[in-house]
Amino acid sequence: MKKGIAGASLDVNEEGYLTDFAQWNREIGTELAKEEGIELTDDHWQVLTFLQESFNHSEPLSIRGIGKRGPVSIKQFYELFPEGPLKKASKIAGIPKPSSCI
């Protein structure tokens, strides 16, 4: 599936997650965030960077893991990305939907 955003054509799955992280950049992240109704601040970027680094190291992502090792508390994570923060933040970060829900 293709999706046009920030002047680029992106490969996404049926839920709108990027299928190729190489296509992601900050501009695209900003636009994806707007689609979720989120204006990105420095705090948001810290979380997004953390998620991308974890993903690149093949570390499984979970809300619990963010609270334990991430740059913000779980409470703040929910404030930054309300309702389903991990799913939302992963989409904006250009990484796959976390598989922590089996």
Place this chain on the structure above:
Amino acid sequence: MKRLLILGAGTAGTMMANHLRPKLARDQWNISIVDQEKVHYYQPGYLFLPFDIYQPKHIKKPIEKFIPTGVNLIQEKIDKILPEENKVLLANNNVLDFDLLIIATGTKIAPQEIQGMDGPGWRNNIFDFYTFDGAKALRDKLRKWQGGRLVVHICEMPIKCPVAPLEFAFLAEDFFRQKGIRDRVEITFVTPLSGAFTKPKATEILSHLLVEKKIEIVSDFAIERIDNTSNTMIDYGGKEVQFDLLVTVPTNMGDEMIARSGMGDDLNFVPTDRGTLQTETQENIFAIGDATNLPASKAGSVAHFESEILTENILRFINKQPLKAEYDGHANCFVETGNGKAILIDFNYSHEPVEGTFPFPGVGPLRLLKESRMNHYGKMAFRWIYWNMLLRGRHLPFVTPTMSLAGKHFDDMQEHEN
């Protein structure tokens, strides 16, 4: 004499003992299994105990009854594993050496992870049904409960048997109807997931059943704490759900022994290769069942399919052959839907549950992803199969450890990357 050590004599560990003893020469391999418990519980029965469908005697048997002769059962608490020294320390200070280790210590509920959960309400108006004691206490509560707001709830994923909470909601609906008090009970299903289940295709069908049975669903609810004065669950986003009777599935965690051994992830599950079942810790240490971090369901069927593949890999490892990366995440679950019916689902790492027939393509007799009485009888018959065949490591005829695609309708097939 070489030593093979199995930690945990639950479903997975017991199956491994039964599989391996006949395959390893007794004059070359000593096999021991360690578990501090005396009773082996048929855990799928925890779903039926609260509704008086099963009695305790149906689901309890002595652990030793299922350990084959020639396997040494050590009933002692495990302190920790010392992987580099190939040793396991027991709580009584005994030391067990191993050449090969299989970790099968399962998962436990951890209500203490949520503020207010194991406080004054615990087993008073807050219950679990993932332990024998919890299911029995809930049975006693339900016998006299006169109605109100029942909330069935999942704290966080992953949990053992992800369909069980839904089954509980369906059976509760049926139970109150039979009792003639359905109109006095409001049932709400609260989940951290975005829908009724983890797999989209099954979620569609299960959501439909929730509507039909007038069970309300609250999704994307990530519990932060419970307020015991107002009997309210509060999520991180500020959402609130009030209850009179809460039946929750607390956070599931691997054994604390895994944490003491420094071998677990955030939830004390052991990082394990999803195809071979070898742990990432060390090549002579394998893990099976709920104890692993595999992105598969934590369920008896998964442990059963894994046990056939792990047996082969253990033999290959001993013979210095390359391991077979064969486990595909195959799970097979009966989902009780009330009214004496059930749905059967069959899926793996990459394939969603689909419609079709099982185990014989085109014939059945079981129907996949469709409610039927035959499926319910299948679930009821499974208790006998569990005690008499599965635990004893007998191969179930016609059921393969990896998922068969025959007889299944993949027209709507969705591939999922995990």
